[in-house]
Amino acid sequence: MDDLEARLKSLMLSGLGGDAAAHRQLLGLLSERLRGYFSKRMPAAPADVEDLVQETLLAVHLRRASYDRAQPFTAWAFAIARYKLIDHWRRRKIRVATPLDDVAEFLSVEPAASDDGLDLTRALGTLPERQRALIEDVKLKGFSLSEAGARAGVSEGAAKVALHRALRLLAGRMRRADA
């Protein structure tokens, strides 16, 4: 368990330094934990699990600046997951008696296969055409922002800024989608 914390934290620190491969690996490992954690908490709504995983990944990604490097990474990520779960229940007006448990359990969940996220697809559909196209392009081309930028006729730097903005908008739309 401490191994995992050490591994996640070092990936997070590399990601904060601008290492995209480390950041991608971090989000991958985190998505497995999140999936296990959420499925246990919402046995009545398995269809919502992947939506919540994706919403949490977006939040973790967009709010990376709030991570204090002196603190354990898992405590920070777990707090975000817990916040997203409570927010989900509040929006759906679900009252739950299940305890939310602690970081230790968050670390020890069994990974499960990923699913399609419907909320994200729906939210993507509500974005303005240019931003939707940019995200679709990056999705198809993987890492390469310079290609996506070239197709849209802008520099890589401009494409980077545009992508970040599009993701922020997407996160907001996603949360409002089922409000």
Add this chain to the structure above:
Amino acid sequence: MRTPELIDILAADTQAVAPGAAPRWLAMAAAGGAAIALMLVLMWLKPRPDLASAMHGGFFWIKAGYTAALGVAGFWATERLARPGGPWRSAAVMGLVVLAGFGFMAVMQFAPMDGAARMAAMRGVSWTVCTRNIVVLAAPMTLICLLVLRQLAPIRPMLAGFAAGAFAGGVAATVYGLHCPEATFIFVGLWYTLGVVVSGLIGAALGRFLLRW
């Protein structure tokens, strides 16, 4: 969309984040907010005419020290409430200790006075406008701080909003000292403190809506 696809997209958006970015953003918000408050004091309220001689007196600095200390506690609390799991209680305790210390001084000065002197000390010449002025001076910085918090991850929106408003209130009240001629502990303890608290409450009310994510 499948989660691995989302992760690829997020990885494409990997940007370096400098260490200490969050506190630096809040410090910049304070600098911007203080500059706006200073401009309002210079152009709207006007500095007190005896500013130069007042700055030689002790109470001018005691007053500034009190409100600045409230601002520091507010900064500290805001910075911690901006992070999930940030230990914010020690910052709240610092604010309360500053408040209690100043309140004690106010009681010590107030207790031996007779009725008429008490009234005069409490009201000064500006008790009807002091709180309002501080709240107005703090409003721009409160907004800037809330915008910064929207980039971070406050999991207690109202509490984080209160901290941001109190932070702004402390900074604004310190700038307000350049205009305000009042010089009793009881006056500052009542109306300045109320200005900081009201500014905090406005922050909490706004935070409830602006800081959801």
